[in-house]
Amino acid sequence: xxxxxxxxxxxxxxxxxxxxxxxxxxxxxIEQYIPARGEFGPRYKMVGSNNEFIRLNSNSYLSxxxxxxxxxxxxxxxxEFGVGPGAVRFIDGTFIHHDKLEKRVAKxxxxxxxxxxxxxxxxxxxxALTLSNKKTHWIGDQLNHNSxxxxxxxxNIPRENKGIFKHNDMGDLKRCLDEVSPDIERVIVIFDGIxxxxxxxxxxxxxxxxxKAYDSKFKDGVIAIVDDSHGIGAYGDTGRGTSDFCNASPDxxxxxxxxxxxxxxGFIAASKPIIETVRQKADTYIYTNPLxxxxxxxxxxxxxxxxxxxxxxxxxxxxxxTAQFRQGLERLGKESIEGPHPVVPLMVRNTPKTHDLVKYLxxxxxxxxGLTFPVVPKGDETIRFxxxxxxxxxxxxxxxxxLSNFD
Numbered sequence: 001x002x003x004x005x006x007x008x009x010x011x012x013x014x015x016x017x018x019x020x021x022x023x024x025x026x027x028x029x030i031e032q033y034i035p036a037r038g039e040f041g042p043r044y045k046m047v048g049s050n051n052e053f054i055r056l057n058s059n060s061y062l063s064x065x066x067x068x069x070x071x072x073x074x075x076x077x078x079x080e081f082g083v084g085p086g087a088v089r090f091i092d093g094t095f096i097h098h099d100k101l102e103k104r105v106a107k108x109x110x111x112x113x114x115x116x117x118x119x120x121x122x123x124x125x126x127x128a129l130t131l132s133n134k135k136t137h138w139i140g141d142q143l144n145h146n147s148x149x150x151x152x153x154x155x156n157i158p159r160e161n162k163g164i165f166k167h168n169d170m171g172d173l174k175r176c177l178d179e180v181s182p183d184i185e186r187v188i189v190i191f192d193g194i195x196x197x198x199x200x201x202x203x204x205x206x207x208x209x210x211x212k213a214y215d216s217k218f219k220d221g222v223i224a225i226v227d228d229s230h231g232i233g234a235y236g237d238t239g240r241g242t243s244d245f246c247n248a249s250p251d252x253x254x255x256x257x258x259x260x261x262x263x264x265x266g267f268i269a270a271s272k273p274i275i276e277t278v279r280q281k282a283d284t285y286i287y288t289n290p291l292x293x294x295x296x297x298x299x300x301x302x303x304x305x306x307x308x309x310x311x312x313x314x315x316x317x318x319x320x321x322t323a324q325f326r327q328g329l330e331r332l333g334k335e336s337i338e339g340p341h342p343v344v345p346l347m348v349r350n351t352p353k354t355h356d357l358v359k360y361l362x363x364x365x366x367x368x369x370g371l372t373f374p375v376v377p378k379g380d381e382t383i384r385f386x387x388x389x390x391x392x393x394x395x396x397x398x399x400x401x402x403l404s405n406f407d
Contacts, residue, residue, distance in 0.1 A: 021351075021374050028367075033066065039394040042066070043365075051365045054395055056385045061234035061342050062314045063390035064262030064305065070298040077297035089279075089290050097296035102267075104300050108240065108307065109232075109253050111269035115278050116296070117285060120229045120256035120266035121147040126282030127225070127254065127268055128155040135185035135219075139163040139176045141202065143195050148227055152190075167195075170206050177214045177222070186220035193228030193242030194235060197371060197384060199343035201235075202226065205248035224250035233260025235341060239306045239315050257295070261302035265291045314389040318342055321396055322387045328400035342387035346403075347380075354381040357406055364402050 017023040032045035034052060042063075043052035064070055077097055087093035098116060105114035117123040128151035132138075138152045142164050152162060161184070163176035173189070180187055189211055191202045204226060211222040228241040232255040236244025239260070243249040252270040257263040268278055278285060291299075305311050322342045329336050335347040348354040351372040358370040369384045376382060385399075 021372065035066070036390065036392070039392055040398075041388075041390045041392045041395050044367075051363075053362075053365050053367050054391070054399070055367045055388070056391075056399065057367045057369045058386055058388055059230070059259035060262045061260040061318060061386070061388055062239075062262060062302075062306065062311070063388045064260075064302050064314075067262070067302075067305065069305065070262065070301050073297040073301040074294035077293040081293045083294070084292060085289050088286065088288060090286060093290055095293050095296070097293040097300070098290055101291075101296040101300050104303050105255075105267045105269055108303050109243075109255070109269040110240075110249065111253060111271070113272045113275035114267050114269040115275050115282075115285065116291060117266045117268070117282075118288060118291060119258065119264075120227060120254055121150075122284035122288075123254050123256075123266040123268050124148055124151040124227060125154060126278060126284035127252070128152060129283055130274075130278045130281045131155075131186070131188060131223070132157050133186070135183065137161045137163070137180045137184045137187045139165060139173070139180075139187065139189045141165060141167055141191040141195075143167045143192070143198070144190070145192055145196065145227060145229075148190055148192070168200070168202060170203070170210060173207065173210055177210070180218075182217075185218055187214070187218050187222040188225060189222060190225040190227070192230070193226045193232075194230035194341050194343065196230045196343060197376075197382065198337050198345055199339045199341040200337055201231070201242050201245060201339065201341065204242055204246040204250055208248050208250060223252065225252040225254065226250045227254040229254070229256040229259055229266075230341070230343060232256070233302075233306050234315070234318065237315075239311055257299040257302065261299055261306070263299045263302055264295045265299060318387065318389045321389070321391045321393070324393060324396045325385065325387055325400070328396065329403070332400070332404055334403065344385045344387060346383040346385060348383060349379050349381055351378070351381050354383060357383060360406055361399075361402060366399055366402065 029047040030044050031047050034043040036042050044055060046053060081095055085093040102114045102116055117126060124147040132155035136157055140148055140152060165172040165176045194201050207224055211224045215221045226242060231241035233239050235241050238244055255267050257265045325344055337345050354370045354372045358368060361368050371382045
């Protein structure tokens with residue numbers, strides 16, 4: 001047997017992706033981390049380049065990935081229990097670090113219980129499989145992350161049991177709720193806390209009010225779920241995410257350790273019955289090995305730091321650098337989307353110019369993400385900058401100066 005015929009077909013598919021502008025560029029490879037020096041923050045070396053790069057495309061908002069206490073915690077756990085669990089959670093693959101992390105997440109999110117997953121993506125998919133039945137209706141924001149869209153698709157409910165409301169449009173959310181069939185027993189309203197391409201946030205307080213107004217119409221009520229992967233740890237006065245910023249918490253919080261906490265993995269935090277049902281029914285939890293004890297130990301330490309004076313100082317620095325960068329864009333007359341989150345989009349609104357600016361920044365040692373047509377509609381071309389706590393005032397001024405010199 002041979003894959004020659006399949007290879008030919010797949011090569012044609014890849015060429016179509018390339019011609020449509022949807023093909024991914026070759027992956028750049030980081031080969032060295034260079035700690036902060038003098039007035040500048042950390043830099044990275046890439047295979048094939050002599051430059052030292054500042055990362056303005058990293059989700060590690062609190063810059064904890066290289067924190068010595070996280071690395072020490074991961075090293076200690078690994079030396080005690082090894083590098084892998086050896087089995088799924090149900091077959092004695094649960095270690096004390098898994099249990100400790102779940103309790104720590106529940107406390108941090110102020111929910112009765114939590115369950116950890118390999119990622120927020122698998123958390124969303126597992127949650128959808130858990131909560132869906134023949135009388136469930138799902139409603140989502142039109143700009144939801146792919147993991148939520150995929151979760152709604154695999155929830156095994158008919159198309160008529162799904163609704164999409166215009167981005168952050170509360171009137172349209174009400175329309176979707178008004179259109180739910182009267183024989184539905186359970187309505188799920190799901191949305192991102194921070195919309196990762198834009199840096200704006202879901203008004204959880206308003207969404208909760210609307211869900212509450214419709215709750216009595218359905219046997220199991222209206223359940224509000226936030227995927228706060230880009231908010232948790234990096235947003236709000238105490239780093240508890242969009243719920244903190246809005247002073248309102250939904251029924252279920254999905255999050256990640258892979259962004260602000262700088263580690264790996266995801267979680268669901270909710271009531272004890274919901275979490276036990278997740279444990280019993282979520283395929284993406286049941287049939288795969290869990291996080292390593294190293295990941296868990298590092299994540300616990302990251303939450304502890306976030307919940308400390310050091311964490312508050314990191315949050316303060318993150319807010320200051322974000323404000324500095326936004327003020328710099330404003331000074332240059334550049335268009336952005338307003339908001340205090342460290343995701344700062346630069347609206348370029350032209351595909352060739354976006355490509356040119358990404359290359360220009362790369363040539364000058366700055367890594368960013370460019371979003372161009374057809375990934376986004378024509379006229380919405382954007383460069384996403386992501387501010388991290390490790391960035392210094394000199395780092396931000398360097399990037400602003402580069403932007404000022406680009407024509």
